[in-house]
């Protein structure tokens with residue numbers, strides 16, 4: 001039996017984020033976006049709501065919610081603005097849930113607990129100036145020295161680069177394997193902003209997610225103790241991919257929220273704007289765009305809910321999460337383009353939110369696996385060229401139930 005109902009707890013978290021967003025964010029987001037300003041004061045508010053440790057167990061400082069709740073939060077946040085959902089993706093999805101699954105008890109106490117409480121903000125540093133999709137092309141190195149590593153390299157296009165305290169970083173710890181592009185030479189590390197040799201900056205030429213912070217950081221022989229190696233040396237590639245299973249999930253749910261925002265804005269405008277003596281909503285070609293938004297919204301939502309259901313049950317979901325991310329982000333680009341179209345020239349102005357949606361949606365078609373990478377992955381699954389092997393550490397299940405909420 002499949003149950004499509006949300007639980008009371010799900011409805012409660014959805015409602016509380018929606019009410020908070022309508023009160024605290026919606027009235028100001030246009031100005032923050034126009035001013036290219038990341039408002040740090042939003043972080044303690046998100047912490048207060050339990051969002052920053054959403055699916056982290058209570059014993060590690062989190063709110064102990066299930067993964068469906070993480071999806072619902074992501075959807076609600078991106079309904080407001082992509083910049084808010086990005087915080088969930090890098091802090092809660094890519095970083096915290098990786099430490100929960102792969103971190104030592106000491107790392108969980110030192111890093112996960114303060115992060116889940118929102119006392120420290122965390123992100124994920126994989127991409128470099130010369131390598132994004134091609135992870136094996138990264139150049140950062142970690143040279144062993146006594147009981148520590150010296151990390152050197154530059155990470156680029158990193159969300160919250162200039163805001164975060166802690167960074168999950170992947171670098172080559174085996175230089176011979178680097179030459180051979182053998183990913184078992186990559187290792188994951190926790191790097192603190194305060195470590196000597198670390199510096200960061202903000203990318204100011206970015207044209208979307210303007211209320212967010214995206215930047216770069218440089219590591220100049222940053223000393224990282226052995227105790228900050230996540231997993232085992234050589235597991236960096238697997239950990240980076242594991243992290244993406246959680247990050248992509250929040251991106252999928254977030255893009256679903258953006259489609260809903262496009263649909264709602266388009267419905268409101270189509271009933272207010274008149275041409276040829278009728279509301280534009282009466283024109284079949286306008287209806288077609290709105291119908292497409294509705295079908296994209298519903299399909300995207302079902303896909304991320306299925307991935308969340310698998311996560312709750314402790315089952316492998318790389319394939320389903322990837323499909324949800326690919327479908328929802330591509331659909332969000334279609335929805336945002338059509339939302340601008342429904343608004344005509346007004347859609348081309350910042351007076352209406354749809355232009356912001358249009359700028360914001362594109363990032364998610366690029367990060368956490370580009371549209372093309374996901375397309376190839378999905379084809380390879382179907383063709384039998386790609387099979388997910390078990391990982392040494394799993395995301396802990398949260399709900400042993402077979403119910404799948406709506």
Ligand SMILES: Cc1cc2nc3c(=O)[nH]c(=O)nc-3n(C[C@H](O)[C@H](O)[C@H](O)COP(=O)(O)OP(=O)(O)OC[C@H]3O[C@@H](n4cnc5c(N)ncnc54)[C@H](O)[C@@H]3O)c2cc1C
Pocket residue numbers: 090123124125126127130131132133134156157158159160209214363366367368369370371372373376
């Ligand atoms: C707003 C924003 C925030 C980001 N935040 C983070 C973050 O927090 N942390 C982080 O580590 N990274 C982050 N990124 C980086 C992002 O993950 C990379 O941009 C992404 O992985 C793509 O890499 P690339 O830009 O180097 O493009 P490339 O890999 O150079 O790709 C360029 C083009 O070639 C295509 N292509 C490449 N390889 C193939 C192939 N095998 N088959 C078919 N087509 C291919 C791609 O699809 C793309 O169209 C962010 C990016 C953006 C825009």
